[in-house]
Amino acid sequence: MGTTENPGTDRVALDDAFDVMLVGWSFVRSKLMMTALDLGLFEELAERPGTVEELAERLGLHPRAAADFLDALTALGLLERVDGAYRNGPAAGRNLVPGAPGYVGGFLTMTSAFMGTGWDSLSDLLRTGLAHRQEGAEVPFAQIYRDKERLRQFLSAMDSLNGAIGPELARRFDWGRHKSFVDVGGARGNLAARLLAEHPHLSGGVFDRPVMKPFLDELADEHGVTERIAFHGGDFYVDRLPTAEVVVFGNVLHDCPVDVRRGLIAQAAAGVGPGGAVIVYDPMIDDARSEIDTLLLSLTMMLQSPAGNEYTPSECAEWMREAGLEVESVLDLPAHATAVVGRRPA
DSSP, X not given: OOOOOOOOTTOOOOOSHHHHHHHHTTHHHHHHHHHHHHHTHHHHXXXXXXXXXXXXXXXXXXXXXXXXXXXXXXXXXXXXXXXXXXXXXHHHHHHSSTTSTTOOHHHHHHHHHHHTGGGGGHHHHHHHSSOTTOTTOOOGGGGGGGOHHHHHHHHHHHHHHHHHHHHHHHHHSOGGGOSEEEEETOTTSHHHHHHHHHOTTOEEEEEEOGGGHHHHHHHHHHHTOGGGEEEEEOOTTTSOOOOOSEEEEESOGGGSOHHHHHHHHHHHHHHHOTTOEEEEEEOOOOTTOOOHHHHHHHHHHHHHOXXXXXXXXXXXXXXXXXXXXXXXXXXXXXXXOEEEEEEOOO
8 A cells, every 4th residue: 555645734624625616716815915905905004994884985995895805804814803993914014014114015016917827827837848938038027127116126025035034044054153145146135234233243245136236235324234245246147156155045046947056056165165154045845845835936936937946955955965065954944935054064
């Protein structure tokens, strides 16, 4: 008799036919939240709570659907209802109100426009390895860099992710052994700034497209780290990486072909020097391949990029060993991220 592999602790219970149907209708939850963003509901509730009638008047909603709409958002956990009045739940208050430190609403609105329909090409991807009309086409995320407002929204979302990952990475890696680091693909330097704030002895660098420099200068000034952070403009597909005692690749390698991942890790390993470290983090697939969120993120990457996909910590560890690094640790980080730490022997 064969054995059944662990299906994962977050598997959806499928007890009857209606449960199966609800899996097929999962898209309606996304539509529910995106419609609330489009209506400005979360921003309105940040001003003051309201009853169904009050919110219908304030937002111009028809009474036929308003109550079910608000109660569905409450059941989803985005709103709270107290004595008949609705207010933002904690997650909505942190992440869906414009101006909040963790705001990702603009990024969701922007990316949903070109990611939502991408899943229509899943059958093409499975049959050919490429999404519909993907071959030779521009990666959708590349469009962001030509639109300053979209880029700012994108950077805001990355700041939110790095804002969660940064403190944990600052705490769980032994930065006391090093004096310098460079964050490859570090955008406007939010992760770097957080590491510098936690470890005053460090100097940091960010390597990214030249268009990022004014955004980095702005953030460095806000965080008071201008004198301790350097920007290196370039393209890691063609330019050499800057050297430092620690090189970080955060949410970068999953968008690259495997041979590029290997090459970048090898180049970083050669540049850190004896005793130096390479840190790679992405929303990696668990080695048992049982966690639904990262598996779906991997398929999303494939639909958006001809070479992108998520990978397992074991695969990353093998690339590090090929580069002459000893795998020191594998860290679970916030935002569904996993970090693999490799160290060059002294």
